[in-house]
Amino acid sequence: MILLSSPHIHGGNSIRKVMFSVILSLIPATLFSVYLFGWLSFLIIVSCMGAALVSEWGCLRLMKRPIAPMFDGSAALTGLLIALTLPALTPWWMTILAAMFAIILSKQIYGGLGYNPFNPALSARVILLISFPLQMTSWITPMSVDHLLNLYDFSIASQLFFFGVQSLNTSLDAITMATPLGHVKTALSQGISVPDALAHYPYHWLDAFIGNEGGSIGESSALALLLGGLFLLGKGVIRWQIPCSFLITVALLSLISSLIAPNQFAPPLFHLMAGGLMLCAFFMATDPVSSPVTHKGQLIFGIGCGLITWSIRNFGGYPEGAMFAVMLMNCAVPLIDHYTRPRVYGRAAS
Amino acid sequence: MLKSLRSLFQPKVTGIYPEKHKLTATAAIAEAPLSSHYILPLKQHIGEICTPLVRVGDRVLKGQKIAKSQGYLSAAIHAPTSGIITKIGEHAITHPSGLSMESIFIEADGNDQWDTTLATLQDWKQLEPSILRERVRLSGIAGLGGAVFPTFIKLLQDKNHPIESVILNGAECEPYLTNDHRLMVEHSEEIVLGLQMILHMVKANTAIIAIEDNKPDAIACFQRIITAQELHHIEVKSLPSSYPQGSEKQLIEFLTKKQVPAGKLPLHIGLICQNVGTTKAIHDAILWGKPLIERVVTVSGDAMPNPGNMRVRLGTPIDQLLAWHGLENMDGCHLIHGGPMMGERLGHAHAPVVKATNAVLAFLPQTMMAAHKEESPCIRCGDCSQVCPASLTPNLLADLCRQDQFEKVADYHLFDCIECGCCSYVCPSHIPLVHYFRYGKGQLATIKREKAFADESRQRSSAKEARIQREKEAKEAAAAKRKQARAATAPVTPPTQPTEGQS
Ligand code: SF4
Numbered sequence A: 001m002i003l004l005s006s007p008h009i010h011g012g013n014s015i016r017k018v019m020f021s022v023i024l025s026l027i028p029a030t031l032f033s034v035y036l037f038g039w040l041s042f043l044i045i046v047s048c049m050g051a052a053l054v055s056e057w058g059c060l061r062l063m064k065r066p067i068a069p070m071f072d073g074s075a076a077l078t079g080l081l082i083a084l085t086l087p088a089l090t091p092w093w094m095t096i097l098a099a100m101f102a103i104i105l106s107k108q109i110y111g112g113l114g115y116n117p118f119n120p121a122l123s124a125r126v127i128l129l130i131s132f133p134l135q136m137t138s139w140i141t142p143m144s145v146d147h148l149l150n151l152y153d154f155s156i157a158s159q160l161f162f163f164g165v166q167s168l169n170t171s172l173d174a175i176t177m178a179t180p181l182g183h184v185k186t187a188l189s190q191g192i193s194v195p196d197a198l199a200h201y202p203y204h205w206l207d208a209f210i211g212n213e214g215g216s217i218g219e220s221s222a223l224a225l226l227l228g229g230l231f232l233l234g235k236g237v238i239r240w241q242i243p244c245s246f247l248i249t250v251a252l253l254s255l256i257s258s259l260i261a262p263n264q265f266a267p268p269l270f271h272l273m274a275g276g277l278m279l280c281a282f283f284m285a286t287d288p289v290s291s292p293v294t295h296k297g298q299l300i301f302g303i304g305c306g307l308i309t310w311s312i313r314n315f316g317g318y319p320e321g322a323m324f325a326v327m328l329m330n331c332a333v334p335l336i337d338h339y340t341r342p343r344v345y346g347r348a349a350s
Numbered sequence B: 001m002l003k004s005l006r007s008l009f010q011p012k013v014t015g016i017y018p019e020k021h022k023l024t025a026t027a028a029i030a031e032a033p034l035s036s037h038y039i040l041p042l043k044q045h046i047g048e049i050c051t052p053l054v055r056v057g058d059r060v061l062k063g064q065k066i067a068k069s070q071g072y073l074s075a076a077i078h079a080p081t082s083g084i085i086t087k088i089g090e091h092a093i094t095h096p097s098g099l100s101m102e103s104i105f106i107e108a109d110g111n112d113q114w115d116t117t118l119a120t121l122q123d124w125k126q127l128e129p130s131i132l133r134e135r136v137r138l139s140g141i142a143g144l145g146g147a148v149f150p151t152f153i154k155l156l157q158d159k160n161h162p163i164e165s166v167i168l169n170g171a172e173c174e175p176y177l178t179n180d181h182r183l184m185v186e187h188s189e190e191i192v193l194g195l196q197m198i199l200h201m202v203k204a205n206t207a208i209i210a211i212e213d214n215k216p217d218a219i220a221c222f223q224r225i226i227t228a229q230e231l232h233h234i235e236v237k238s239l240p241s242s243y244p245q246g247s248e249k250q251l252i253e254f255l256t257k258k259q260v261p262a263g264k265l266p267l268h269i270g271l272i273c274q275n276v277g278t279t280k281a282i283h284d285a286i287l288w289g290k291p292l293i294e295r296v297v298t299v300s301g302d303a304m305p306n307p308g309n310m311r312v313r314l315g316t317p318i319d320q321l322l323a324w325h326g327l328e329n330m331d332g333c334h335l336i337h338g339g340p341m342m343g344e345r346l347g348h349a350h351a352p353v354v355k356a357t358n359a360v361l362a363f364l365p366q367t368m369m370a371a372h373k374e375e376s377p378c379i380r381c382g383d384c385s386q387v388c389p390a391s392l393t394p395n396l397l398a399d400l401c402r403q404d405q406f407e408k409v410a411d412y413h414l415f416d417c418i419e420c421g422c423c424s425y426v427c428p429s430h431i432p433l434v435h436y437f438r439y440g441k442g443q444l445a446t447i448k449r450e451k452a453f454a455d456e457s458r459q460r461s462s463a464k465e466a467r468i469q470r471e472k473e474a475k476e477a478a479a480a481k482r483k484q485a486r487a488a489t490a491p492v493t494p495p496t497q498p499t500e501g502q503s
């Protein structure tokens, strides 16, 4: 006889549903990346997702575990997420390396889904940034800004993807541009004030809201990411605590600092639209596995992320700090969880 | 989508909104035919087991006391019909692991002849509360909402804690269940009278009738009576139809914004809750001199051919009850005793209906399989903490239970878990959280017992070495036992074959 413990009905939620909702919510950003970078985006996404799935399968086989988790959507999501954080010029082998890092080193080594202290996509991206700083900071000019190379042409895109810039007889400098964050950072180091730097950026930085800027393929359009984020909020897959506290902290800090010293600090809207903040706030920081469980904890987590992001952007060596911020806060999660346990019914606060 | 957007701005929304499946909400309560025999387990309540007052071969009348309570915390048992005692012995009861219990078997004689020794107390308003309470005790009434705590104890007055208000619990939050709902619609007058009797017994001034907003007909019934009889001290309150709205502590919190302190009872904050079925039983016992020999049972579930509500005598074999509802062949369906959220799975239908039987449900194998999927790792989504009405952190607790860290588990207030099942219900990883909590609670109780035993032996033994040796052994044995117990109760493989479930 089988012992089956109550309850005998279930709400019907599943890991697969959660993962596929997130994948679904990334569709606007994915489509926009294809609009910006043509076939190049397509190739990066496909190779990342494929490599992630193959790595997952390989790990499960090696560990002699059932391969069912391969289809729960988490590996596919990791692949997609990491693709969206890569620059369009990432060569093919690096996309595969990134996906393997994510799945093998940041997920399966810890015991698989649920045990990873960091978001796999995020930590793989950070490893790449540290290991290949040049490739990870060369930003190709989007199609909507400059039509130097026709990336909508599959053969050009695949040549770039597989054989690099040299094979097309152009130089890296000719087809790349700085990200808004990088641009401002360099300008500041040359003694140019923020308003001047923004005035000399090739296009209005508010375009970043729509997404016409250099950057990682999926980070460009704050609008597309916001749409996806709202979808997830509406479906209850993520809660408002982390993204809101994250974004509001960044906005408030940059508002105050830009009011005090407008020449050194960029205004809040610039910070909100630029770089990987939106992607991190809605899709990386909210990864349930590596974020706090309680609402209070999530608020603290989000505020911490915002604080660190703003600090790195303004005082650190890297122009973008959102990814580092989330990873740093991931380390604090066990502590946060411990100190934010809810007050149990009928008991005094502990 | 709108609902979830709204919930974004309410920081704490506990409980869940499961699909209600109230198939039998409009099915009037049917009278059960007389069964050929009845089986009455000697313990149908929380507390001490009863002692039989009859012997094999005795002839008993309907309503005659056949087993008396032993000790204080107990509730007597009465014959559901007139007939002959054919056997006193072990019989299967409604327990998931198929336990059996000493039971009294009655062969019905078909006359259904009442024992009239219990007088009716028509003048209850003039009687001392203690007399009414004694009647409730003699009538064997225990909480019919499912907790089956002997009711007379709840009605005692405590000088230090005067009862201000009585809450009539009409929140039937478990899906499928409609027995209380039908009772409220069909017997609202008696229930209101019973409520007044309770008020009289505990000397409380006000009462709240709490009903969820998905039972507007029941709310209307009570409102009509209260207006017509000008009962200004009784108030009908409509509740959101969430689960577990009917759980005593949650109900109290919703109605009064007060929480019952941990380890205390509602009476410590001047309240008592009574279930509507219990209140009707109190009315019957006092006004009509009828002991508790029957109750309303919802017979439902997606595998039930003719679902319905039925007034069933205690002791009716469940297979008989199912047959009356068209379910003769139980192969290939899963039976649940109680509601789907907190009820227990029945391995077979030989057990009888008891005081706690609010429902018998039959589910198709695929329904059960969908609910009991294989567990995946916890993804720390926090959904379980979000819905937990006790504000626990189920994922953490389950981890600790799994790792046998029982000292810590108590720290995390495992015993405050009411086993409502909300956490398991929402878990995307299908983790049988409640199962782990039951395991943890059981192990903690064992550890306590063993510790008490060890302490005792330590005192007796003076030789230091002997003591050390004994402790070591006890520890090892405990560890081995824990390991064993865990292996034995280890989670639940999902049902694979429909027929495999019948043992
Ligand atoms: S609901 Fe399940 S998966 Fe989510 S935190 Fe709780 S136990 Fe983990």
Ligand code: SF4
Residues within 6 Å of the ligand: B387, B388, B389, B390, B391, B392, B394, B416, B417, B418, B419, B420, B421, B422, B423, B424, B433, B434, B437
């Ligand atoms: S932990 Fe206990 S009280 Fe909380 S939801 Fe789970 S079963 Fe209910």
